[in-house]
Amino acid sequence: MIDYFALALGHGLIAIALLRLVLRDDCDVDPLLERLKADTEENRRAASPAGRNAARRAQAGGHGEAGAGEADSGEQAAQRERAKPGAQAAQR
Amino acid sequence: MLDLVFLAFIFYVLLLGLKRPFLWVLLYVYIDILAPQRIGYSIIASLPVSLIAFAAAFGGWLLLDRKEGARFSLRQGLMLALLLYAWWTTGHADFPAEAATKWDWVWKALLFAIVLPFTLTTRLRIEALALVLLLSVATIVIGTGMKTVLGGGGYENLKFFVNDNSGIYESSTLATVAIGLIPMIWWFTRHGTLFRPHWAVTAFAAALTFACLLVPIGTEARTGLLCIAALGVLLLRYTRRRLLFIAGAGALGLAALPFLPQSYYERMATIAEPGGDESASTRVAVWQWTLDYVAEKPLGGGFDAYRGNRFAYVMPVKEVAGNTTTVQYQEVVDEGRAFHSAFFELLGEQGWPGLILWLALHGLGLWQMERIYRRWKGAEAEEEVWIAPLAAALQMGAVIYLVGALFQGIGYQPVMLMLVGLQIALHTYCLRIDSAQARHARSAERRAALDSKLGGAVAA
Numbered sequence: 001m002i003d004y005f006a007l008a009l010g011h012g013l014i015a016i017a018l019l020r021l022v023l024r025d026d027c028d029v030d031p032l033l034e035r036l037k038a039d040t041e042e043n044r045r046a047a048s049p050a051g052r053n054a055a056r057r058a059q060a061g062g063h064g065e066a067g068a069g070e071a072d073s074g075e076q077a078a079q080r081e082r083a084k085p086g087a088q089a090a091q092r
Numbered sequence: 093m094l095d096l097v098f099l100a101f102i103f104y105v106l107l108l109g110l111k112r113p114f115l116w117v118l119l120y121v122y123i124d125i126l127a128p129q130r131i132g133y134s135i136i137a138s139l140p141v142s143l144i145a146f147a148a149a150f151g152g153w154l155l156l157d158r159k160e161g162a163r164f165s166l167r168q169g170l171m172l173a174l175l176l177y178a179w180w181t182t183g184h185a186d187f188p189a190e191a192a193t194k195w196d197w198v199w200k201a202l203l204f205a206i207v208l209p210f211t212l213t214t215r216l217r218i219e220a221l222a223l224v225l226l227l228s229v230a231t232i233v234i235g236t237g238m239k240t241v242l243g244g245g246g247y248e249n250l251k252f253f254v255n256d257n258s259g260i261y262e263s264s265t266l267a268t269v270a271i272g273l274i275p276m277i278w279w280f281t282r283h284g285t286l287f288r289p290h291w292a293v294t295a296f297a298a299a300l301t302f303a304c305l306l307v308p309i310g311t312e313a314r315t316g317l318l319c320i321a322a323l324g325v326l327l328l329r330y331t332r333r334r335l336l337f338i339a340g341a342g343a344l345g346l347a348a349l350p351f352l353p354q355s356y357y358e359r360m361a362t363i364a365e366p367g368g369d370e371s372a373s374t375r376v377a378v379w380q381w382t383l384d385y386v387a388e389k390p391l392g393g394g395f396d397a398y399r400g401n402r403f404a405y406v407m408p409v410k411e412v413a414g415n416t417t418t419v420q421y422q423e424v425v426d427e428g429r430a431f432h433s434a435f436f437e438l439l440g441e442q443g444w445p446g447l448i449l450w451l452a453l454h455g456l457g458l459w460q461m462e463r464i465y466r467r468w469k470g471a472e473a474e475e476e477v478w479i480a481p482l483a484a485a486l487q488m489g490a491v492i493y494l495v496g497a498l499f500q501g502i503g504y505q506p507v508m509l510m511l512v513g514l515q516i517a518l519h520t521y522c523l524r525i526d527s528a529q530a531r532h533a534r535s536a537e538r539r540a541a542l543d544s545k546l547g548g549a550v551a552a
Contacts, residue, residue, distance in 0.1 A: 002238045003253060007094075007131075010231025011101055014122065014224060017286045018115055021220050022108045028158055030214035030521075032475040036528040043535035047542050055546055 095132035102128070102141060106148065113152030117211050118224045120145040120204065124506055125228040125260060131253045146200065153211050161213040161524055167456055167516050168206050171509075174442070174449045175202045178395070181442055185394025194395035201506040208513030209520060215478070216285065218517055222482075223286055225510055226273055230300055232260065233270050237303025240310030260507055263307075267316030268496030269507050270304040271323055275485035277301055283478035309348075312356055315499045322495040326488045375432045375499070377403050382431065382440040392443030399428045434497035450503060454494060457512060460519045461487035468522070479522060486515050 021027055045051050102119065109115035123129070123145045129136050153159075178198060185191030212218050232252060254261045260269060281297045282289055308316020324341055331337040381401045385393065393400070404425045411418045431437040438447040464483035471477050493508050502508065 002242070003235055006231055006235035006238065007253070009234060010126075010227055011097075013230075013287075014227050015101065015104065017220070017223055017227070018105060018108055018118065020286050021216070022111050022115065024216060026214060027112055027114065027216045027220070028214065030161075030216075032215070033161070033524060033528055036525075036532045040528070040532045040535045043532070043539040047535065047538045052542060052546075055542075059546060 098128040116148035120149040162210040191395035205509035209516040212517030263311035264313040267308040271319040272489040272492040434503035437501040
C-alpha cells in the first residue's frame, strides 16, 4: 500500500513537471543568453560603419531641417539598415 | 497492472519527447534511478526499457536537439580518460568475467555523465534535470520513510521496491544519496520555476527532508549517520545564527532519541568499536591489502580485483550458552571481501592513475562550485539569483557523497555521476553568461564612445 502511494506520488509529480516543461519555450532557448546576444548584436550594428553612416546622415538631416522633426537616433538608423534585404541576408 | 502503469508512463514521456527531445534524457534519468523494469515483473521486465531510453536520449540529442552552447570541458575529459582507462584495465583484469559484468554498467553511467552536460544548455533544462533526479530518488525515499515511521526498520530488513541490494537500492547508498540531496530540495522551494515557490512546495520539501533523514535510521546504515553529521557541519556555513542552529540541531537529535529502536543503538555503537564487528574490522584489513596490492600492481587489477584477497585476523567471537556469555578471540579467515570504500575501490581496480583521475574529477568539482558560489553570491536579478544557491547545494551534495564514499564502494554510483554532469553543466552555463556579458559590455562601450563622438561633432 505504502509502495503504491509512493509510486503514485512520485510519478504524478514527474508527469506534471514534464508536461509543464514541454509547454515552455525557454526549455530550448535560454532567455538571459538570448537577450544578451540580441543586445550585443544591436550595439554592434549601431557601431558598425553602416550604422554610423546612417546615424550621421540622420543627424545631418536633423540639423538641416531644424524644427522639421526629431532627429533619428543611431539605433533607429541601424534598425532601418537591418530592414534592407541585403542586410537581412547578411544576418542570416 | 503495475507494469501497465509503468509502460503507460514511459510511453507518455516518449510521446512528449517528440516535441522536445530533451525529455528523453530525463526519461533515461528516471529509468536509471528507479529501475521500473525491476519493480514490475511481467511485460516490463522482458523489455529493454533502459536501452530504449538510452538510445532515445543519445539519438534525440545527436539528431534532433539544438547543440548551441554545448562545450567539452576539462572534467568531461577526465571522465573520458577514466572510461578509456577502465576499458583498458577490464581487458587486463584479474577476474575477466566479473570485471566484464561491472564494466557493463560502469561504461553506461560514465558515458551518460559525459554526454549529459551537452544537453543541459539552458537554465530550465538544468532545473528540470535536477527535479527529475530528485523526484525519482524521492519516490524511493518516501516509501522508505513511511515504512520506517509506520512499521520500524532494520538493517537489511526494510523492503524497498527492489530488494537485490544493487544500485541505489542498497541501504547505505540510498542513505548517502538521500542526505546528499537535502540541500537541493530546499533550493527548489526558493528558485524552482516548474513548481513555483508555494506553501505546498515547502510542505512537500519539509516532509521529504524528514523522510531523507529517516532513511539512515530505517535502514540502520551507519554511513548515513556520518552523512547527516557532515550535512550539519556544512550547513553551518550558510546559517546566519550559528549558535541557534547548533542548539536546534542538538535539541532535534535529543528529541529523536526515544523514537529510535534498540537495535539502532546497538548497531551505531559499533562505529566506535570496530573490533567487535566483522563488517568494520574487515574494512581495515581490506584497505591494508589494497595498499599492498597496488604496491605490486600500480596500474590496478581491473574491476572486482578484490576477489583475490584473503586474510586472517583475530576478532572477538561471542558465544551465548544459557546465562553465560563467553567471548573468545578466534582467528577468522576472510576471502573476496569487497573494498567498502570508493577511494580504495578506485585504487585497487584502476590503480594510481584511476584514483588520481577520480580525485581530480571530484576535487575540481568542489573547487568550481566554490568559485561559482563566490562569483554569483551577490546577484539579485531573477535570472541570476538562483545560481549561487544551486552551486552551494551541489557542492554540499558532493561533499556528503565523498564522506559516504569513504566507507562504501560507490565510486561509479550513477546518481552521483549525474550530479557531476549537473555541476559541469552549471559551470559551463555560468562561463557562457560571463562571456556573453563581457561581449555585451564591450559592444555597449564602443557604442557609447561612438555616440559621444557623434554628439561632440554635432555640437561643434
